[in-house]
Amino acid sequence: MRKVEKTPKQIGPYAILQDLGRGGMGEVFLAEDPKLRRQVALKRIRPELKENKIIQSRFLREAHIASVLSHPSIVPILSIETGAEIIYYTMPYVEGETLRQILKAAREEKGERHSFASLARVFLQVCEATAYTHAKGIIHRDLKPENIILGKYGEVMILDWGIAEFLDKIEKEEPLPEILSPGKDLTKPGKITGTLAYMAPERLFGESSSIQTDLYALGVILYQMLTLELPFQRKTLADFRKNAPLEKLIDPIEMAPYREIPHHLSNVCHKCLAPKPSERYNSVEALIAEIKSFIEGRPEWILAGTLHPQRKTDWEFQENILLAKNVAITRKIDVTEWAELMVSKAAFANNLAIETQVRLDQEGQGLGFLLSVPEERHNLEEGYCLWLTPSSCKLFRNNVQMQEAKLIHPNQWLNIHIVKMEDHLKFYVNGDLKLNFASHLPLAGNHLGFLHKDGNFELKEWKIYDASHNVKVGCLAVPDALLGNKLYDAALHEYRRIGQSFPGRKEGRDAQFRAGLTLIEKARVEQNDKLYHLALKEFEKLYRTPGAPLEYLGKSLVYEAIGDYEEEAKCLELALRKYPSHPLLPMLKEHIVYRMHESTLNNREAAYRIILLAIRHIPELLENSDTRHLIDSLEANLETLPFLEPCLERRLDNIAIQLAFWLAKIPILVEIAQTVQEHEILFHNALAALRELEAKDALHKFLPKKPKRKKMLVVWNVLLSKKIESAKEVFDRYPQAIHEESSPLHFPYGTYLYMTQGPEAAKKHFATTLQTRYPTTTALPSLFLTNQLGDWMEHAFWWEKKELHRQIDLFYRCVGKK
Incomplete structure (x- = not known):
């Protein structure tokens, strides 16, 4: 029998108070720091192993690895002693229980106190700490409940970095030997490291430890937290080797039906514990995203249907259409393209996710995924369009570009993941978030579709997931659904109730704003002008609230609806002038740019007014490539006026002069003239425009300067x-x-x-x-x-x-x- 060592009274200068536990190569004591008069945890090499050079090297490596990690869930190293007689290091003492102890108590009690809901944030912190270590190029290699401690005051700490290693230093490990193990713990000197119950199957065959092996261990921990049982019973190494090809994961819900395990987390377990590393998550960050979705009450995704590009029965509309832009500001259609449009027969929930795969040829023009396509379409470009090309991905709303990101993956299969939650749209390519867009104006359509200009692509079947079966529902979801179903009075009642219930909060602000939108929509449908007046009154409720700019944005939407584009532009300009540094200013600017593009499709006056507003108040206007093209198209198509001189520099100022002239905006021309007096051509053009508009009083302000006399043909x-x-x-x-x-x-x-x-x-x-x-x-x-x-x-x-x-x-x- 092994001789039982007595607990020492002193190690170095530290007084030993209590034996806390033993591991494969070390033992831990509660000790008193004589200098700082505090309790610490002291870990030393077990006496019978202290002469072993390999053990000494591994012990010191553990300390050095832990010392380079700085994270709230990783115990830091306070001091280290490497003398000839004794090697030890100290750490802060965390008073609490290990996760193993907690799970054991839960198995005995079977009460709500230890449900996964109560432990979810513990698991999340463990995952976040693991993701941090991976980012530092280190893997733990022995994650298990015994190495996770929950402090008395809410701390969550990962312990025992004895076999952790830098990823770039891990060598290929030998296959496990054909011998029986006296226990499950293989964390001891030798080629193979880890604990049997938490070991990924590929380790049996000598595959090196990796991020995926840590992910597997996290999956086992998650399975235990959900079911209070291990996923596999691996009594011995020989038993593991024999049964590994036959191991079949019992679904957590089936394993512990009384635990009320969410399907979402059951699926997460299956992915973490996939036998093949390639079938697990690519990173711990992806696992973290899933756990956060559960904690934050995001919905579970349930397969609602599929769409296939070649399955004609899936599509109600298949036509070649002509795409045109900037029609209202050009003398001819200068941007036209033919495309094939397909719209789904089935309508889907407002909250949905789409998964598919696509391969784009280098020579192709790409294809677009359509969302929120309405049942009754006033034109063929309503809704969202996510357009992919080999070099970029762009998001359009009603054919107006909102965002753009680079995408360089020609001739490769891409995993596409699109998530639409209420008015928030996220677009992922190969797991990377490319576009993230939130709209303040909801789109009510429920059909999907796709658009393409050529056949230089391959597109696989779409999987459509419904997010309607979530436990936590946003308070605006109910009135949004009522509005989508044209139940205006019920939606208005709910929006007003929420607005009154959450004053000063985002939910209340959004509800008040959407109450006004509901009245606008009802007025359009019922052709009732009195409702537009009520909408103005509704938006006035936002006055002197944190959402004050939305008052003017809402009013601009009313004037847009009734065709008073001058008042629309005035409301938007007033908001920009009144709230130049308000947190909602980006939303306001985004709407102005959107309206600028939208109005160029059908209304010259509205387009000129909004473009003039944007040129004068949004300096970053030309950062968007679509907007640059719009301005170029406008400039090329503005009628040449004989009394204005061309100006190649400060082109936006010159365009502003021309737009203000066509709109007969005398105050704006005066303001421009006052700011460009040092520029001879621009100043002349501003005065010439005032003269043509017969603005004698305005010209009088600039005397003795006068515009050049106009010569008759x-x-x-x-x-x-x-x-x-x-x-x-x-x-x-x-x-x-x-x-x-x-x-x-x-x-x-x-x-x-x-x-x-x-x-x-x-x-x-x-x-x-x-x-x-x-x-x-x-x-x-x-x-x-x-x-x-x-x-x-x-x-x-x-x-x-x-x-x-x-x-x-x-x-x-x-x-x-x-």
Whole structure:
């Protein structure tokens, strides 16, 4: 029999108070620090092993590894003694119980006190500490409940770093020998290290310890915490070797039905304890994310259905569509692409997850995943679109780019994971979070789809998971569901109740804001203008609250809905000016950029107003590539005005002058003129724009400086003087321009034809002008005389009307009519 050593009274300067336990190569005592008068834990090599050089090396390595780790859940090293006679080190003394003791008590009591819910944060802290050590390049190699202590005051500590090692120093280990082990603990000198019950199967065959072996051990610990049992009964090493290929994991729910184990955590156990390392989590961080989901009450994901690109019965809509952008600010559609669109027959829950795999060819244009596609689609681009190319991934909302990230994985299979929880969207590629977007304006659609421009990709079946079966439901989930189902009165009641119940909190702020959105949506559906007035009153409740900027954002949405784009822009500008450093400012700017893109699809006035606002108040505007393209497109399509000089530098200021001119925003032009006085061209352009708008009082502020005099087109003077031959000479010099409707000579040439060849010749010339929604001012009189202006007057700018009147007046004066 082994001789039992007596507890020493003194080790070095430390007085020994109590024996705390023994391990494979060391023993631990409670000791008194004579200098600081505090209790510490002292660990030394067992006396019978102290002459063993291998043991000494391993013992010191344990101390050195622990000393380089600094984490709340890792016991630090206070001191170390490496004398010839004795080797020991000291650590803080943590009074408490090991996890093994706690689980044993739980097995005996079978009460709620030791349910996993009460131990979840303990396991999370162990995982976080393990992830920290992995980040430092160290693996523990002996994680088990005996090496985890729960302190009296809530501390969670990982102990015993005796066989921990740096990942880059681990050598390939020999297969376990064909012998019986007297016990399960193999943590002793030799080639193989670890404890049998927590050992990953690949270790049997000499595979080196790795992150995945630590993950396996964590899986065993999790299984024990859930079921109070070990997943496998490995009595001896020979038994383990014999039964390893036959080991079958009993589902934790089946093992301990009385424990009420969540399916989510049962699945986590299965993944951690997968026989093949490649089937486990890639990292402890991924395991941590799963545990946090449980602790924070996030929903369990339950398979709700599948979609396959080649299974036609899955899709209700399969068409080739034309994608167009910036239609309202261009004279022609300058951004067009054909794409094939497919929309699912089935509708899915608002909270969902999608998993699939895709491979993109280097030459391909990519493909898009569509979410929140509405049942009744006003256009084919509503909802979210996550667009993947070999070089990037982009998030679009209603065809407006919101975010972008790099993605360089051509010709490789990618694991795609998309999570949509309420109005929060996350996009993962191969487990890495690429895009993370939260919207303050909910999208109510429940269909999915995908979009592609070519066939240079491979896409596997989609797995759709429903997150509706969660225990913890956000307080806004119920009214959001009511709003999605068009139960406006019930949704409004709930939003108001939540707003009153949570004053000063985010939930209350969001509820008040969504109450206003509900009234806007109800007003649209019922075509009831009184409800818009009530929506304004609803948003006013946010005045002088932490969500104050949302008052103006909400009001801007009301004015957008009723088509008052001037008031919409005023509300947004007032919010920017009033709250320049408010925490909600990024949300406000994001909405402005979104509206800027959205309005360019269908409304020139709204687009000009929002772009002008963005140029003047969002300096980082051009950081977004989609926005840069929009500004380039706008600049290329703005009508060239003869009284403005081109300006290549400070282009945004010059664009702002032009937009303010078209919108007849005299105060803004004055403000711009005051800030650009040192720049000759910009200052001239601002004053010239004020002169064209007949803003005499504004110009008076800048006296004695005046804009250059505007010269009338020479050919009009010639025509008014009835100098036909001189006019002919002018037109002969520009044979091509006289037939281009964008040329200032086009309409005067038609007037010349009327004067020389009669009305029919002139009418024939005017009729060549193409009818467009936003014609140039040079084309307006030709369209007017041929009755092709339609409803143009309803959305024309002031100066366009003035210019039309001026040219028609010149025409009638030249041809002798009043």
